Structures are given as structure tokens and as C-alpha cells.
Amino acid sequence: MGVLGIGGIFFRAQDPDALSKWYKDHLHVGAGCSGDGGDDPSDWFWRVQAGPVVFAPFKATTDYFPADKQHMLNLRVDGIDDMIASLTAAGIAVETRAEWDAPETGRFARIHDPEGNPIELWQPPA
Template identity: 65%
Template structure:
């Protein structure tokens, strides 16, 4: 008997309805109100605890969501057009792993966008 994948991601929000709508509108993540299941594509998932003093994401946050994407450039353009700041750094990218960008949701939660390297 083994775990077969992540079944959900739950986090607190000041305005859960508005935040859920933001994720659905800008990232296509989640499901419309009243629908609980979001069916995603199969693919790699990183599950990695970090040291408490890591600077990989903001020290005042206990988590960072990492979302796998298939067109990072297209998504970044869409986010920027919606007025969402997109951060990139050359040192985040690695040919064997893929490309990365960061954004923050309206409540300040960090989101890492990851376009995995093509095999």
C-alpha cells in the first residue's frame, strides 16, 4: 500500500471565495464555486521540506505552491497583461530541470511556476 499522489492542497485565506476565483481566472487552478474536484494532468511532483531559515521563499510564509506549466512564456505574458508582477532570475533555471518564474497571489502567498525541461 502506497500513496499515489497529492489529493489536495488546503490553506487559509482572508477571503477564500475571492482568492479561489483569482486562482481559477489567472492560473486555471481549482474549480468553480460548488465544484470540489480539479482534475490535473499527470506529471512530476516535487515534495520537499526546506530548512526553517531557507531564503528560497519568504521567511514569513510556511509554504510555497509550485505549479507545473506547459507554456511559461505564454502564461507570463497573460499574467503581466492582467497587471500581475512576474519575477524571473536566470539562476532559477536549469537545463536539466526546467524554467521558473514567481508570482504572489492577492494575499501574498508565493507561487512558483515551473515549466519542466523537455525530455
């Protein structure tokens, strides 16, 4: 008996429908999306690929993400350069820093959704 993985991520939104559409359009996350490249809009859940998941409470004083936010969503990605280019082309500000990237941990980029929620994009090392 034990936990098998994360079953869902739930958070409040001013406009849940618009925010769900933004996540689906720009990050391919949410209902009807599939980590294996398929896309069945009849699904009410998101099918993800197996891989590492970090579950880590941070000190209340951390500066790793904005002080006015209680969480930061970290999404494991493949092809981070293409994703950054796509987000930038869509007018979404993307922040990268050389010091965030390391061969042992991978590459990182940060964005915010339309409601200001911080999102870290993480491409684990090959």
C-alpha cells in the same frame, strides 16, 4: 498499499471565494478546472495532468521563499512564456531570473496571489 499522489492542498484565506476566483481566472487552478483543457464548472475538484511532483521540506532558514511564509506553492505549467505574458497583462508582478533556469530542471517564474502567498511556476524540461 501506499500514497498515490497529492489529494488536495488546503490553506487559510481572508476571502476564500475571491482567492479561489483569482486562482481560477489567472492560473486555471481549482474547482471546475481541468488539466486536459476541458472545463466543467459542476466539478468540485481540479483534474490535473500526470507528471512529476516534488515534495521537499526546506530548512527553516531557507531564503528560497519569503521568511514570513511557511510554504510556497509550486505549479507545474506548460507554455510558461505565454503564462508570464498573460499574468503581466493582468497587472500581476512576475519575477524571473536566469539563474533559476537550467536544462536539467526547467524554467521558473514567481508570483504572489492577492493575499501574498508565494507561487512558483515551473515548466519542467521537455
